[in-house]
Amino acid sequence: MSNSKIRNMEEFAAVSGISRPTVSKYFNDPDSVRKSTRSKIEAALEEYDYRPNFYAINQNRRQTKTIGLVVPNLADPFFAAITRIMEGLIVEAGFNPLLLSSHGGPEQELANLESLRAIKPAGVLLAPLGRVSAIEQIAAFAEQIPTVLFDANLEGVGAAFFGSDNQRSIGQIVEYLCRSGEPPVFFEMKHPVNANAYRRQSAYVEAMERLSHDPIILQADGVGWDFEKIGYDEGRRVIAQQSLQSNTVLCSNDRLAIGLLAAAYESGLQVGLGDKSSLRVAGHDDHPFARYTCPSLTTMSQDYEAICRHSVQTILELIDHGEPLSQRQETLFSAQLVMRNSA
């Protein structure tokens, strides 16, 4: 590699023997130039360490090649897994993902959108916090920049929503639990941060009534994103008080279940299917660690891949098309029952 430093595209075009506009074309799409010119440019790239200035490019392009990816909380492995898949799909499509976590707070969520406004992304994939989100401001944002929601829906916000069919998946696991043992009580947070929690509760009630059982709801105190702790504390409490009205507990999500399992273990309660067990616990989401709880957690596995693929595809279409979809689109994917040892 030559030592002489290339300062800009003009100079690079000179050393590669191609005009600057053609070099510019090459960088925007290598396949848009003749093979002979492409190889000349690539030969020059081998020799000189040049790359177009990111900021100059984006200042002048009609659109940036950035897609914002905002999730409520990266410390939750569920979102870590989702973002990893989405990042891959975005890169594949020739865009640059920009990952932002709201760290569980609506202020940070708005700050993230503010940052994105400055970046002028071509589109944004947003998993909103849900209940605590500043919905109006998010809606205003989505008016300006093509936005697709996933995981948690905000009514009427953004061009589309992709998520899990909580109604159906909760129905399915309630039915499984009822068939294989006592009807479950529903274990959730009193003040959930996630919008899906409400749908899951009502889905539970509906499923129980359909099966002619009385729905019983157990609400854990505590706020914030430390679900495991909340599940653990409430678990200790109800086990100590023996106030659990069924030997089967369906948790609103896997992280609560992880806490409850820890509480059961420490209380000396055997969890699982067999005769020796006195408690069955099920979760929802198929958290990356659900396989390694003790016992392993029976849960509903969300279709990560479908949610990611459709979300990314839709934002790409939105960007391509230039126009918003004629109608807001809501798509729910089915989750799958994963039978493990806890229920």
Add this chain to the structure above:
Amino acid sequence: MSNSKIRNMEEFAAVSGISRPTVSKYFNDPDSVRKSTRSKIEAALEEYDYRPNFYAINQNRRQTKTIGLVVPNLADPFFAAITRIMEGLIVEAGFNPLLLSSHGGPEQELANLESLRAIKPAGVLLAPLGRVSAIEQIAAFAEQIPTVLFDANLEGVGAAFFGSDNQRSIGQIVEYLCRSGEPPVFFEMKHPVNANAYRRQSAYVEAMERLSHDPIILQADGVGWDFEKIGYDEGRRVIAQQSLQSNTVLCSNDRLAIGLLAAAYESGLQVGLGDKSSLRVAGHDDHPFARYTCPSLTTMSQDYEAICRHSVQTILELIDHGEPLSQRQETLFSAQLVMRNSA
């Protein structure tokens, strides 16, 4: 808010009644202008929706206000926790964090650095993959852009390194385990992806020899970042074969321990301290979920906060100072023994 749209700083300066250069000064540092001018500008900001163009700013500034933050794998809650703290500190200092995950692969790690090169960050905080990293290329990167390493050290790369004192922390937990029961075998991956793994192994050997015990090392097959699965599979194997040479196992990290605990549970082995227990398990790192394993995991808690604070502070000094430190600085922080129920 007025509907008339402000296209650039010129126009915004006009409506606020201040000259453009002064407005520019304001945006770079609100405290650098007179209070009366500041309030005029802020009054205009209330009325008009203007923000300086991000790309134009960064094209013209000598330095961007971005700090790159590269971690090996965001799906590992350990790094999710670290990045969260660091992001906060970076924002506090008036910079913008740019979070990139290498997703466990050296190719992605290099791709991340390539992306960063285009972004021209003022500095970079890098937790390298370690053993599999393309060290030469990372070193070349760190020559060009102020870089501080954390978590995993690469000899001589970057201006500074901050991490845990594995030597000491492993020594400490080995000593604890020896005092409170049988000397531990060391459980690690045969092909670790993390650089710390090697230091921990040698620290274990040294500590055992110091205490006049024979070091015994158990290496799990399997590659990649699915540590829990690797720990689980090997755990099932050694338990079934009864080939464990001690009733005490020190795992190279908490995620391996989580897998081993699951294997023990499923094998019907009671883990913990009491007489009824036949196995003790300890980990290292104080993974966010270590509290909720069954039984809860005894482990060494890394000083997340110190590592983050010093890393960020050092990169800020490097940026401020303009010059690299006279000498590369390596600082190791002590971890703390967290006694829970598994050992």
Add this chain to the structure above:
DNA sequence: CGCAAAACTTTCCGCGCGGAAAGTTTTTAT
């Protein structure tokens, strides 16, 4: 009140690229 320092205005240049128009060369197809 007077003076120096601080803050501001005016004016100009430059950053490095995208985009577009008009003209030239090369390729492709008949």
Add this chain to the structure above:
DNA sequence: ATAAAAACTTTCCGCGCGGAAAGTTTTGCG
């Protein structure tokens, strides 16, 4: 071989800001 199409070159403009110099106004202080 020839015409049309494709690819390229030349030339120009503009994006929205930072930076700097020179001149003007305001502020703070004795």
